[in-house]
Amino acid sequence: MTHDIFRRIGLLVAAASVLATGLVAAPALAQRDPAYEAARSSGKVGEKMDGYLGIVGAADPALQKLVDDINIRRRAVYADRAASEGATLEEYAFTAGCLAIQRTVPGEMYQTPGGGWVKRGPGAPQRDPRCP
Amino acid sequence: MSAASLTNRTDPAHMVPMNGAGAIPLRGMGRLEQVLKPLLLHAAMLGATMVGGCVTLEAPDQPIVIELNINITQEVIYRLAEDAGNAIEENADIF
Numbered sequence: 001m002t003h004d005i006f007r008r009i010g011l012l013v014a015a016a017s018v019l020a021t022g023l024v025a026a027p028a029l030a031q032r033d034p035a036y037e038a039a040r041s042s043g044k045v046g047e048k049m050d051g052y053l054g055i056v057g058a059a060d061p062a063l064q065k066l067v068d069d070i071n072i073r074r075r076a077v078y079a080d081r082a083a084s085e086g087a088t089l090e091e092y093a094f095t096a097g098c099l100a101i102q103r104t105v106p107g108e109m110y111q112t113p114g115g116g117w118v119k120r121g122p123g124a125p126q127r128d129p130r131c132p
Numbered sequence: 133m134s135a136a137s138l139t140n141r142t143d144p145a146h147m148v149p150m151n152g153a154g155a156i157p158l159r160g161m162g163r164l165e166q167v168l169k170p171l172l173l174h175a176a177m178l179g180a181t182m183v184g185g186c187v188t189l190e191a192p193d194q195p196i197v198i199e200l201n202i203n204i205t206q207e208v209i210y211r212l213a214e215d216a217g218n219a220i221e222e223n224a225d226i227f
Contacts, residue, residue, distance in 0.1 A: 030223075030224060030225035031224060031225055032224070032225055032226075033225065049201065050201065070226045073223070073226045074223075074226055074227070077219055077223050077226070078219075081215060081216070081219050082212075085211075085212055085215055087208060087211075087212055090201070090203075090204065091204050091208050091209070091212060092212055092216060094201055094204050094209065095208075095209045095212040095213055095216040096216040096219065096220060096227075098209065098213070098216075099213065099216055099217055099220055100220065100227055103220070103227070128201075129206075130204065130205070130206040130209050131209065132209060132210050132213040
């Protein structure tokens with residue numbers, strides 16, 4: 001009985017250390033560029049249903065470059081992973097779009113199933129009925 | 133008076149007896165004419181179609197948008213969701 005409790009504590013400690021490692025490791029992953037973060041939070045760019053970033057209002061060359069650059073890199077990720085999952089680029093990108101819209105935070109813009117831009121409120125975003 | 137008798141009756145159904153030679157009288161025509169006449173008729177009909185029956189197509193004002201997303205099934209999306217979630221986390225700088 002006592003032995004069992006110790007074993008459980010040991011497992012908890014192990015799990016906690018794994019979590020802690022994850023938390024420490026997470027910031028090591030590349031974060032958003034400050035310009036990109038600012039464009040998101042100010043609503044100049046938004047998440048589109050097709051899995052790519054879109055410009056919400058007027059485009060200026062710097063913003064266009066920022067968006068194009070991110071979308072090219074997203075497309076490369078989608079293409080690579082779609083191939084290993086036996087899916088098409090569009091299927092994979094659309095799935096990522098579902099998730100990216102889900103992960104927007106209040107104040108950020110996203111594209112609704114109707115095609116319009118909407119600012120994310122406190123509730124769940126409007127998404128395509130096929131989204132998980 | 134029944135409802136049926138109020139309406140005009142059509143002629144009883146009948147079939148036009150087949151005429152082996154067709155509607156065009158062939159008597160007095162040479163072999164060449166027999167071949168050429170249907171061709172000339174066809175050419176005349178084609179000409180009439182080209183003159184009178186032109187179909188006009190106008191370009192739409194709005195650009196044609198082909199919605200590719202409609203072909204993506206929910207089944208596929210659910211299958212890819214886990215991997216796509218990982219992809220987003222592993223590439224946090226571009227999502």
